Amino acid sequence: MAVKKRYWLMKSEPEKYPIDQLKEDKTTHWDGVRNYQARNFMRDDMKIGDGVLFYHSNAKPPGIVGVAEIHKESYPDFTAFDPQDKHYDPKSKHESPTWYMVDVKFVSKFKEIIALNELREMKTLEGMELLRKGSRLSVQPVEKKHFDAIVKRAEKQ
Numbered sequence: 376m377a378v379k380k381r382y383w384l385m386k387s388e389p390e391k392y393p394i395d396q397l398k399e400d401k402t403t404h405w406d407g408v409r410n411y412q413a414r415n416f417m418r419d420d421m422k423i424g425d426g427v428l429f430y431h432s433n434a435k436p437p438g439i440v441g442v443a444e445i446h447k448e449s450y451p452d453f454t455a456f457d458p459q460d461k462h463y464d465p466k467s468k469h470e471s472p473t474w475y476m477v478d479v480k481f482v483s484k485f486k487e488i489i490a491l492n493e494l495r496e497m498k499t500l501e502g503m504e505l506l507r508k509g510s511r512l513s514v515q516p517v518e519k520k521h522f523d524a525i526v527k528r529a530e531k532q
Contacts (some may be wrong), residue, residue: 380422380426380519381399381421381454382519382522383425383428383445384505384514384515385405385427385513387429387431389431393460394431394484395441396510397481401481402480403478405417405476405477405480405514406452406453407424407454407461407462407476412512413512413514417477417514418439418475419475421477422445424445427444427479427482428504428517429489431515438491438494439494439525439529441484441485442482443480443482444482445480447478448479450475451467451474451475452467455472456468470512471521476528486529486532489528497524499524500521503521
């Protein structure tokens with residue numbers, strides 16, 4: 376039985392890792408996630424080929440800038456083991472890692488950002504986790520209908 380494709384939104388600060396860098400790199404590991412719920416999504420639920428909305432956070436304006444996909448399923452986040460890395464976690468051990476990451480692959484960059492304020496105005500996105508008051512997860516599930524509505528909106532640019 377085939378696994379059903381899932382969809383995600385992953386946030387990155389553009390001054391740290393913008394979509395243009397992913398486009399240049401083609402693939403990258405998504406390291407440094409230190410929220411248990413986001414980690415669980417990456418560790419337990421993300422599968423190769425799942426769609427990803429690439430979101431620039433802490434930007435002016437914040438918003439969705441393109442599409443990526445899961446390229447490699449979860450494996451231990453090696454930054455947690457490196458005392459020189461800002462994501463170091465002394466409690467995470469090689470034999471029992473606390474933190475995981477996935478690899479993502481560039482798919483496309485939108486002609487222009489779909490800003491958060493525009494996303495809030497799109498009736499087709501009602502119920503989307505990103506738009507829920509208090510939602511701050513850097514990795515979150517997205518319903519197929521929301522993913523499709525955003526891609527369709529981007530194609531009209």
